[in-house]
Amino acid sequence: xxxxxxxxxxxxxxxxxxxxxxxxxxxxxxxxxxxxxxxxxxxxxxxxxxxxxxxxxxxxxxxxxxxxxxxxxxxxxxxxxxxxxxxxxxxxxxxxxxxxxxxxxxxxxxxxxxxxxxxxxxxxxxxxxxxxxxxxxxxxxxxxxxxxxxxxxxxxxxxxxxxxxxxxxxxxxxxxxxxxxxxxxxxxxxxxxxxxxxxxxxxxxxxxxxxxxxxxxxxxxxxxxxxxxxxxxxxxxxxxxxxxxxxxxxxxxxxxxxxxxxxxxxxxxxxxxxxxxxxxxxxxxxxxxxxxxxxxxxx
RNA sequence: GGGGAGAUACCAAAGCGGUCAACUGGGGCAGACUGUAAAUCUGCUGGCGAAUGCCUUCGUAGGUUCGAAUCCUGCUCUCCCCA
Numbered sequence: 081x082x083x084x085x086x087x088x089x090x091x092x093x094x095x096x097x098x099x100x101x102x103x104x105x106x107x108x109x110x111x112x113x114x115x116x117x118x119x120x121x122x123x124x125x126x127x128x129x130x131x132x133x134x135x136x137x138x139x140x141x142x143x144x145x146x147x148x149x150x151x152x153x154x155x156x157x158x159x160x161x162x163x164x165x166x167x168x169x170x171x172x173x174x175x176x177x178x179x180x181x182x183x184x185x186x187x188x189x190x191x192x193x194x195x196x197x198x199x200x201x202x203x204x205x206x207x208x209x210x211x212x213x214x215x216x217x218x219x220x221x222x223x224x225x226x227x228x229x230x231x232x233x234x235x236x237x238x239x240x241x242x243x244x245x246x247x248x249x250x251x252x253x254x255x256x257x258x259x260x261x262x263x264x265x266x267x268x269x270x271x272x273x274x275x276x277x278x279x280x281x282x283x284x285x286x287x288x289x290x291x292x293x294x295x296x297x298x299x300x301x302x303x304x305x306x307x308x309x310x311x312x313x314x315x316x317x318x319x320x321x322x323x324x325x326x327x328x329x330x331x332x333x334x335x336x337x338x339x340x341x342x343x344x345x346x347x348x349x350x351x352x353x354x355x356x357x358x359x360x361x362x363x364x365x366x367x368x369x370x371x372x373x374x375x376x377x378x379x
Numbered sequence: 380g381g382g383g384a385g386a387u388a389c390c391a392a393a394g395c396g397g398u399c400a401a402c403u404g405g406g407g408c409a410g411a412c413u414g415u416a417a418a419u420c421u422g423c424u425g426g427c428g429a430a431u432g433c434c435u436u437c438g439u440a441g442g443u444u445c446g447a448a449u450c451c452u453g454c455u456c457u458c459c460c461c462a
Binding site for chain 2: 092116117126127148155156180182186191192193195315316317318341342343344347353355
C-alpha cells in the first residue's frame with residue numbers, strides 16, 4: 081500500500097471541517113490544514129478554525145502556528161508540508177490535507193517554482209511607483225525588464241506586475257525565467273476530493289455562519305487587531321469590514337452585510353479555482369459514506 | 380376636497396423626440412490567477428443566437444410624429460403640501 085495524501089477541497093462553509101474529522105477519524109490519520117487564514121494564531125473567530133474539541137479529537141497541523149507579523153507563502157507552505165509528511169506517513173500510510181486555499185494546496189500537490197525572496201524595500205519601491213504613476217508606469221517598466229512576461233500577464237492587475245518587477249530587480253533576471261511551471265513528482269499518491277453544495281444553500285450557510293461569528297465575538301477580536309490592520313494577513317473577510325466600521329467609513333450593519341457578501345464572493349472564487357482541476361472527484365457535503373468508500377477503493 | 384411630484388430592467392437611479400436594449404451603482408453570473416491568494420484582477424448581466432442580427436421592454440390604454448422611455452390625453456398606483 082503506497083503512501084496516499086487525500087486532498088479535500090471545497091468552498092468556504094461547505095462543511096470541510098466536519099467531513100475531514102469524519103475521514104480522519106475513520107482512517108486514523110492526521111489533518112494538514114491548508115487554509116491561509118487559519119495559519120495565524122491571532123485570528124480565530126473570523127477564520128472558522130476547528131473547535132477545541134475537534135482539535136483534541138484529531139491531530140491538526142498548520143492551525144494557528146504563525147503570527148500575523150510573519151511572512152508566509154504558498155512556497156513556504158509547500159516546504160513545511162513536505163517536511164512533516166514523511167513523519168505522518170511513518171505513522172500511517174495516509175494523510176489528509178484540507179482547506180480553502182487553492183494555490184497553497186496546488187503548491188503541495190504539484191510544486192511551485194523556486195523564486196528568491198524579495199527585499200521588502202524593493203517591493204515598497206514598486207508599490208510607491210504604482211501609487212505615483214499608476215499601472216501605466218508599471219507596464220512600461222515591465223516591458224523593459226521582462227518583455228516575455230509582459231505579453232502574458234494580466235496588464236490590468238497591479239499585483240501581478242509588481243511581483244514580476246520586484247523579482248526582475250532583485251535577481252537581475254527576468255521574472256519569466258524563473259517560471260518553469262513544471263509539475264513536481266511526489267513520492268506519494270494524491271487523491272483529490274471536492275465538496276459541493278447547491279449555491280443557494282451554501283449562501284444561506286454563509287450568511288448564518290457570519291451571524292454566528294458575530295455572536296461569538298468577531299467584533300471584539302477585530303477590535304483587538306485594529307492596530308495591526310495594515311498587515312496583509314488582516315486583509316481578510318470579516319476583519320477588513322470591521323476596520324472600516326471602526327474608522328467610521330461604514331455603519332456596523334453595512335459591515336456585517338459586506339462580510340456576508342464578500343464571503344459569498346470568496347466562495348465563488350474558490351469554486352472557479354477548483355472547477356478546472358479535472359482530478360477532483362466531487363461529492364455532496366453530506367455524502368460521508370460515499371467519500372469513505374471512494375477512498376477505500378483507492379487505497 | 381384642492382395643489383404639487385413621480386411611476387424606467389432583480390434593486391437603486393440616469394435618460395426627457397432619433398446615435399436607447401437604455402448611463403451609473405448595488406446585487407447576481409462567469410472567468411483569470413506561481414508568492415503574505417479570505418488577496419488581486421477581468422468580462423457579462425431583457426430574450427433567442429456562434430455571429431451580422433432578430434424579437435419583446437421604460438405603470439397602463441390611447442393619441443401626436445417619418446420616428447417616443449422621452450410630447451399630449453384618460454386611467455391606476457405612490458409620495459408630498461394645503462384643507
